[in-house]
Each structure stands twice: as C-alpha cells, then as structure tokens.
Amino acid sequence: MHRFMRWGLFNRNICSPVLGYGGRSPSGRWPRPTEHGRRKLSLARAGSKARSPPGPASDGCCPAIIRLIGADLLMAVRFLQTDNLATWHTALDSEIRAVQAASSRAKKSGPSLDDLHGQVHGSLAKRIRTEPSPSFSVDDLGLVMKWKLSMGKFRPRLFSLVTSNTDQLVQKATHDGLAAVTPVSTLDSVVRAIQALSVLSGVGVATASAILSIYDPSVPFMSDEALAEVGPAGKLAYTLPAYKRLYETLKSKAAELNKLEGKSLWTPGACERAIRFGTIALRLGALDKDAFESAATNDVKPSEDDRGKPEQPVEGNDAAKASSRGKRKRQNADDLTDNALLRRSARTKRKS
Incomplete structure (x- = not known):
C-alpha cells in the first residue's frame, strides 16, 4: 500500500487518480469512473502526452501505474x-x-x-x-x-x-x-x-x-x-x-x-x-x-470457454425473455387486483 501511495496510485481514501474513482460509496461498492477518469483511460490507451483537465489527480500517467491497472491497456x-x-x-x-x-x-x-x-x-x-x-x-x-x-x-x-x-x-x-x-x-x-x-x-x-x-x-x-x-x-x-x-x-x-x-x-x-x-x-x-x-x-478464434458450446439463437432468447417479463407483469397486475378486491370486501364487512 505504501508503494502505491508513493506512486500516486492510491491516496488515503483509497482512490485512484488514473481511474478517477472518488472512493467507495457508503454501500461499499466502487462508483463508476468520473469524466476525468475516463479521459485518463483514453489518454493511456492512445499513449498521448496531452495534459488532462484539472481534476483530483496529477496530470499524466506513470507507466508503472498503467501496468498495475491492467497491461491490456x-x-x-x-x-x-x-x-x-x-x-x-x-x-x-x-x-x-x-x-x-x-x-x-x-x-x-x-x-x-x-x-x-x-x-x-x-x-x-x-x-x-x-x-x-x-x-x-x-x-x-x-x-x-x-x-x-x-x-x-x-x-x-x-x-x-x-x-x-x-x-x-x-x-x-x-x-x-x-x-x-x-x-x-x-x-x-x-x-x-x-x-x-x-x-x-x-x-x-x-x-x-x-x-x-x-x-x-x-x-x-x-x-x-x-x-x-x-x-x-x-x-x-x-x-x-x-x-x-x-x-x-x-x-x-x-x-x-x-x-x-x-x-x-x-x-x-x-x-x-x-x-x-x-x-x-x-x-x-x-x-x-x-x-x-x-x-x-474478422478472423478472431473463439476462446477456449466458448469452444464446443452450441450457439443459442439470439432472437429466440430475446423472445423468451420478453414473454417471461410479460407473464410476470400480468401476474403482478392480477395479484394487485385480487388484493384490492380483498381489501374492499374487508372494508364492506366492517361497515356492515
């Protein structure tokens, strides 16, 4: 951690100047990169030396930081x-x-x-x-x-x-x-x-x-x-x-x-x-x-995880998902209607 702090990758609030994260949210989840962080990533991919707009981090990306974030950049x-x-x-x-x-x-x-x-x-x-x-x-x-x-x-x-x-x-x-x-x-x-x-x-x-x-x-x-x-x-x-x-x-x-x-x-x-x-x-x-x-x-080979798996029709999957969503919506509407009728019947009994 001290090495990361010395390089400027993390600060005391565990935030990354390259990605532009502002620390964890109260729920414990990492927020999405800010606009400043997205520009940092685009500069890292392009290898540009253009200066970034003022933000929570210093300008430029250290090569060691880029490697720590991901060499695939x-x-x-x-x-x-x-x-x-x-x-x-x-x-x-x-x-x-x-x-x-x-x-x-x-x-x-x-x-x-x-x-x-x-x-x-x-x-x-x-x-x-x-x-x-x-x-x-x-x-x-x-x-x-x-x-x-x-x-x-x-x-x-x-x-x-x-x-x-x-x-x-x-x-x-x-x-x-x-x-x-x-x-x-x-x-x-x-x-x-x-x-x-x-x-x-x-x-x-x-x-x-x-x-x-x-x-x-x-x-x-x-x-x-x-x-x-x-x-x-x-x-x-x-x-x-x-x-x-x-x-x-x-x-x-x-x-x-x-x-x-x-x-x-x-x-x-x-x-x-x-x-x-x-x-x-x-x-x-x-x-x-x-x-x-x-x-x-145009000539990318399938990964090892995708080899041997039968291809699923996309349209059929989308239609099945849409049908399932429609059934759930109708079921929820029917449940709401039944609950409303039960409450009305209960109120009628109490008045009588």
Whole structure:
C-alpha cells in the first residue's frame, strides 16, 4: 500500500487518480469512473502526452501505474487470437514506423531511440553474428541496456549496474550464453543461455533475452507488449517461468502461422517482434487503427470457454425473455387486483 501511495496510485481514501474513482460509496461498492477518469483511460490507451483537465489527480500517467491497472491497456489488438496472415505481416513490417514514432515522442536528451535501434540491430548484430567466437564487451552491453530502457520503462539504476561489470566477466558470460544457442536455439538451450548471462550484475531474464535476440532473431525478446499479450491481465512478471510460458506460446503460434503460410517463415522471435512493433505503432498512431483492428477481428478464434458450446439463437432468447417479463407483469397486475378486491370486501364487512 505504501508503494502505491508513493506512486500516486492510491491516496488515503483509497482512490485512484488514473481511474478517477472518488472512493467507495457508503454501500461499499466502487462508483463508476468520473469524466476525468475516463479521459485518463483514453489518454493511456492512445499513449498521448496531452495534459488532462484539472481534476483530483496529477496530470499524466506513470507507466508503472498503467501496468498495475491492467497491461491490456497497452494492447490494441489481441494478436494471439487471430490467424490473419495479413495482420501479422503488417505488424511485423511496422518496425521502422513504430521506432520512428516512439523516437519522435521521446525526450531529446542523449541518443534517439531510432539511432539506438539502428546501432543495436544493425552494426552490433551484424558484427556479433559474423564473429567466429562471439561475445559482448561492456560497451556493447551498455548500448543494449540503453536501447532496452528507451523501449520500455526507464530504470537508470540498471545501466549503472551493467556498466559496473568487468570487461573480462562480460566477455566470458556472453560467450557462454551465445554458445548455448548455437547452432539451433530451443527452449532448453535458451534457458541455459539466460542462466549463463544472469551472472552479470544488472542482467535479468528480460535483458538476457534481449542479448540473445540480437544474436539469434528466432529467440523472442521478453518485451512488455508480448508479456501483456501472453500473461494474465495487469501482471507483468519478469521471471524465468514467465519467459518459458512466453516462449512456448509464441512457438505454438509460429507453428500455426507456418502451417497457413505453407512454409517456415515464422519463429517465436518473429511473432514477438510483430506483437511488439504492431502494438507500439497502433498505440502511437503509426498504423491505421480502424483498418488494422477490423482485419484482425474478422478472423478472431473463439476462446477456449466458448469452444464446443452450441450457439443459442439470439432472437429466440430475446423472445423468451420478453414473454417471461410479460407473464410476470400480468401476474403482478392480477395479484394487485385480487388484493384490492380483498381489501374492499374487508372494508364492506366492517361497515356492515
């Protein structure tokens, strides 16, 4: 609770500045969001930095608060529920537009996200993939951390921790980690690589997956967008079990898409990049949201709860409900009439 109060998510009256709740009512129920809260939610979905009108909360939404409220606010399309190949290809091809849109909205201090993305996935990736005995230096690891922090939530402490490692330790750990996914990456080899990279200070599961994805594009990066798509709503767990679940889910989805394609084009890493860049591009307006969502929703698979259930005719249900309501109204009217007759009969007896 104290952590929530420090972030401004809750105050003493247990009210949320993002949702605009004014506390519980005397009946104990939460009221509906106010107009201020609805505007906050719309700004969070759109990723806009426009200032909100004066209200009970401070302007702007902290990324941590948005994650606590629900990670599905970051999502515009549920990618895993569609098999539309055009949707997936459009999302995967939106990488440049998503990075440029995010770079234009970021703060101008230091290297831009566009430059960092080009260095990490351009010159650095090319050099690492062509080396006979690949490994990262401290400077390379610092560059990867800058890129990762610019893509997600900024944690300045991580950069200082990463750069505090010795160059010899970084080279040995990264060499062992990259060797584990050579020549073919599987879930077991990726887990061993993450464990080898985790000996470095400031390197967790997400950063280790970023390092591996630069060397091997088939390895998925543990991005917030992919976690929000796969994991439970409102919970982003940067743990090894969560990454295993992410890897298996993306691997299964890649197999489905490859079956539709008729050839092996999709990997877990490609599916993750499509989810990440497609979500960012939609959130920042780099893609046509209406056209994209209409294409995705035209081929949405039924959920597991809806599978195997017979479809009920809507008109029949509505007619049955209307008939039931009509019967209750007539019964109530008859009861009122009978009660009125009984009271009149009682009054007549008393007068007589």
